[in-house]
Amino acid sequence: ICILAYMGVIAFxxxxxxxxxxxxLKAVFIVxxxxxxxxxSNVAIFEVRVYKDxxxxxxxxxxxxxxxxxxxxxxxxPQDDASLFANCHVIFLPKSVEGELGDVxxxxxxxxxxxANPAKLTIGETDSFIKAGGIITFVETAGAKIKFKVxxxxxKAKGLTISSKLLKLALEVVKQ
Numbered sequence: 001i002c003i004l005a006y007m008g009v010i011a012f013x014x015x016x017x018x019x020x021x022x023x024x025l026k027a028v029f030i031v032x033x034x035x036x037x038x039x040x041s042n043v044a045i046f047e048v049r050v051y052k053d054x055x056x057x058x059x060x061x062x063x064x065x066x067x068x069x070x071x072x073x074x075x076x077x078p079q080d081d082a083s084l085f086a087n088c089h090v091i092f093l094p095k096s097v098e099g100e101l102g103d104v105x106x107x108x109x110x111x112x113x114x115x116a117n118p119a120k121l122t123i124g125e126t127d128s129f130i131k132a133g134g135i136i137t138f139v140e141t142a143g144a145k146i147k148f149k150v151x152x153x154x155x156k157a158k159g160l161t162i163s164s165k166l167l168k169l170a171l172e173v174v175k176q
Contacts, residue, residue: 022140022144022146023055023056023059024059024063025146026056026125026138026146027056027059027060027063028063029138029146029148030048030060030090030092030123031063031064031067031069031074032166033090033121033123033136033166034046034048034069034074034089034090034121035069035070036162036163036165036166037121037155037160037161037162037163037166038160038161038163039089039118039119039159039160040119040158040159040160041118041119043070043072043089043118044072045072045073045074045075046069046072046073046074046075046089046090047075047077047087047088047089047090048060048064048074048075048076048077048088048089048090048091048092049076049077049078049079049085049088049090049091049092050076050077050078050079050092050094051079051080051082051091051092051093051094051097051104052079052080052094052096052097053078053092053094053096054078056092056094057076057077057078057079058078060076060092061075061076061077061078063076064076079091082100082103082104082107082108083107083110083111085107085108085111085120086111086117087117087118088118088120089118089119089120089121090120090121090122090123091108091120091121091122091123092123092124093122093123093124093125093129093134094124094125095124095125095126098126098128098129101124101128101129101132101133101134102132105122105132105133105134108120108122119158119159119160120158121135121136121155121160122134122135122136122154123135123136123137123138124136124137124138125137125138127139130149130151130174133151133154134151134154135150135151135154135155135160135162136148136149136150136151137149137151139171141171147170147171148169148170148171149170149171149172149173149174150162150166150167150170150172150173150174151174152167152173152174152175153174153175153176
């Protein structure tokens, strides 16, 4: 009986140690968002910038190390200045910057979309993110599950095509 009880404790501890945190799940989602989005121009390397969240940037950078998406390298980088978002493809804006969304989206718009400054897939964590012009926002549901919503209006305006596979999984898809 003692051996069985001990094996049960080991099995439980093993399961707990492999449980993903919400931040780890979001990082995995971001990789899949990149995989399921088509950019209007050829991409040499996918640059993912994390705005004002060094802890998440470190996690995402570690998860992306050595990974390829569509045969291209992908790298994560922290960023504290929204006017320096040129040359990246994905921007993650955490909840903590919700009050800055208008300013950040203004700076992104000022950069324009050119081959030297590619279209940007913007990803956030608040309901106001979609209303402010963001493309994908995470939604935490009951039971701490991570879901997301998609806004196709800014995606289409930037020439980004979001896969129908991804759209089927979204809680909500804004089309107009």
